[in-house]
Amino acid sequence: MAIIFNNQEIETDKQGYLLDHTLWQPELAVIMAKADDFALTPAHWEVINFVREFYLTYNTSPAIRALTKAMKAEFGEEKSSSRYLYRLFPEGPAKQATKYAGLPKPARCI
Amino acid sequence: MNELAIVNSKAPFGSSSGKEALDIALIFASYEQGVSLFFQGDGVFQLKAEQDASLISIKDYLKTFAAFDFYDIEHIYVCDTSLSQRSMSNDFHIDGVEVLGSETFAAKLNEHKTILRF
Numbered sequence: 001m002a003i004i005f006n007n008q009e010i011e012t013d014k015q016g017y018l019l020d021h022t023l024w025q026p027e028l029a030v031i032m033a034k035a036d037d038f039a040l041t042p043a044h045w046e047v048i049n050f051v052r053e054f055y056l057t058y059n060t061s062p063a064i065r066a067l068t069k070a071m072k073a074e075f076g077e078e079k080s081s082s083r084y085l086y087r088l089f090p091e092g093p094a095k096q097a098t099k100y101a102g103l104p105k106p107a108r109c110i
Numbered sequence: 111m112n113e114l115a116i117v118n119s120k121a122p123f124g125s126s127s128g129k130e131a132l133d134i135a136l137i138f139a140s141y142e143q144g145v146s147l148f149f150q151g152d153g154v155f156q157l158k159a160e161q162d163a164s165l166i167s168i169k170d171y172l173k174t175f176a177a178f179d180f181y182d183i184e185h186i187y188v189c190d191t192s193l194s195q196r197s198m199s200n201d202f203h204i205d206g207v208e209v210l211g212s213e214t215f216a217a218k219l220n221e222h223k224t225i226l227r228f
Contacts, residue, residue, distance in 0.1 A: 058173055059171065059173040063181075065139075069179075069181075069182075070177075
């Protein structure tokens, strides 16, 4: 599996997660989301960028509980509840946001 | 009675023990189970500051320790005998580590319902 981008083949796994997170760029998130019929709003981008930053800092994709706790410090209560995040990413914030952020699928799925 | 104690007694990177212990800790913590971490023997090397696993092309799982706060993992204990046997200072790469004498360390461990050793 691969995404063709700028005449480059970017390898992905079966579910469309990048195999090498260092190849990620914002345009790829748009392409991946389009393939899933998923529209990215600024609110989605806020989470995607946050998750990516978290991974680069701590070398792990945050599970939902850690994500809400970490986001609360940054964005406040309203924009960090799991309800808010699930409304943005109905299939699971950790699962979907990590995908568009170009990160490996979290082993701990919720 | 605290829930789960995870004992780390192996050095990082030489085996997968440390990484596995971390994965278990994060899984339990994600489901709001109380987790305490204990470091003894060569396990204390996992707390040593200024290590860089990228030099040997290994994923540096120690960087994840700094995220414990987000997982509500707040009880981290290290045995001072193990530290002094290895001439190690209290210069750890994360905050909130409690250095305990070996008797206190053992007593603290005994307060847990379940103990997993790595």
